[in-house]
């Protein structure tokens with residue numbers, strides 16, 4: 001059966017080496033529109049490195065990364081093209097970080113409000129206009145735009161926070177949130193970009209089973225509501241197997257398996273890789 | 284001793300320092316970049332405006348604007364080459380910049396060389412300084428409550444995450460640096476037209492560090508803190524004047540004491556409005572906003 005859905009993300013033979021270490025080696029896959037695509041693999045397999053390559057934090061040593069119709073990175077012999085991280089974000093790729101990177105000293109509210117900046121387009125000069133005296137609103141067209149857009153940003157922030165269940169925590173400093181909520185805030189902040197592709201790096205790390213279960217529903221909900229495509233890295237096998245449409249397995253930076261959850265669960269190589277890892281963990 | 288003429292002089296100096304400190308506050312407190320060359324931007328503002336009023340008879344305010352513009356252009360040039368580098372390199376570059384500006388003025392005859400410029404019209408009044416300072420505080424406050432200001436704060440907080448939400452980090456660092464330089468230049472212009480003369484020696488590295496101390500003393504990331512820092516640390520040496528040579532020791536001790544007891548500075552990260560809110564919230568909790576709404580007991584978060 002042919003899958004006619006659009007390809008949102010395509011990795012083509014992507015390799016990344018750090019000095020002598022090959023973190024990612026000849027990885028290729030396609031993610032289709034609306035899919036929830038899982039990436040799993042033992043610690044150090046190169047999963048986070050993949051995200052860093054997609055979001056242009058690292059430049060690939062070799063290969064091509066294409067998002068919709070945009071080439072995010074292309075490393076060929078004499079034909080290199082690398083976007084900057086902010087350009088990748090502006091193209092519509094948002095992410096969360098495995099080691100949470102919130103704006104720690106800002107409130108929950110300001111974290112999301114800041115991330116909404118792309119939904120407004122008033123210029124630098126306009127930001128110096130006073131807002132609270134009616135004069136600006138009525139007389140200066142700039143001022144009117146500024147006030148209107150700032151109001152919209154506030155409304156959008158409120159909507160996002162309410163949806164993620166963070167509204168009652170809005171005045172808390174981000175660093176003081178419990179771990180699970182910090183991960184949710186990272187998702188809220190990523191959604192503020194209005195992305196088409198959302199990359200989640202271990203969103204359930206540090207969550208208890210109930211929170212993890214709730215997260216599963218939440219990820220599906222945001223996918224449907226924002227018409228997103230989601231790529232998720234996760235160690236909780238429960239979550240991955242229930243949530244993902246397809247799964248890609250990495251081991252030592254290399255392809256190990258790809259398929260629907262049922263196929264992955266019954267793949268001999270995958271089971272071996274994971275059992276092998278558990279043996280190591282005992283030592 | 285405390286006649287109005289004397290007090291007015293100090294108040295104008297407060298205004299001069301406040302302009303530079305506000306600029307540094309934007310750069311260091313809100314964007315997270317340290318500069319040890321702001322005396323250089325002050326010097327550019329001072330010399331350019333002084334030349335405009337003295338030699339070309341341009342009115343003071345346009346002269347000041349020209350000084351600020353010259354300073355901004357310099358900042359954009361320096362920033363273009365150094366803001367892509369890591370923070371430490373930028374800091375060193377500004378240090379070098381500040382000293383070279385001074386040496387350039389020292390060696391250019393057009394600007395009076397080492398002897399400097401004298402008989403600059405003494406136009407700076409307390410009223411003018413006050414108006415400019417109020418406008419400057421208001422402008423900075425508005426900027427920090429706009430999407431552009433929030434982007435700068437985001438860069439200070441977490442550069443990688445800022446990139447990940449689509450902030451053009453380099454561009455916003457440039458903007459912050461340029462505005463910061465313009466503020467310092469306005470301070471310099473006020474200074475030149477208050478004193479009536481200029482010498483390159485006025486803009487040594489110690490001047491830059493003094494300004495940085497005021498920002499850190501007042502608290503990074505707080506406009507109110509910067510104002511308090513500039514006011515207190517400009518007045519303090521004057522109040523201690525009767526202690527003669529000992530006054531700088533007291534000054535140093537005061538700064539060290541504050542930094543030990545409040546490493547985040549007097550107002551670190553807070554504005555006066557936050558203090559007011561805390562005061563009304565009843566002051567039982569150390570930070571009223573940092574308690575979980577559904578937290579019933581203390582210390583619920585382990586591991």
Ligand SMILES: Nc1ncnc2c1ncn2[C@@H]1O[C@H](COP(=O)(O)OP(=O)(O)OP(=O)(O)O)[C@@H](O)[C@H]1O
Nearest residue numbers: 018021023041042043044045046047048049050098
């Ligand atoms: N900036 C870097 N410099 C050098 N080596 C790196 C760098 N980033 C990652 N690596 C190496 O690349 C390999 C893959 O790391 P990566 O973080 O992608 O693993 P991961 O699959 O995300 O693991 P985990 O499950 O622990 O998060 C590791 O051996 C790591 O040490």
Ligand SMILES: [Mg+2]
Nearest residue numbers: 047048049098
């Ligand atoms: Mg990882």
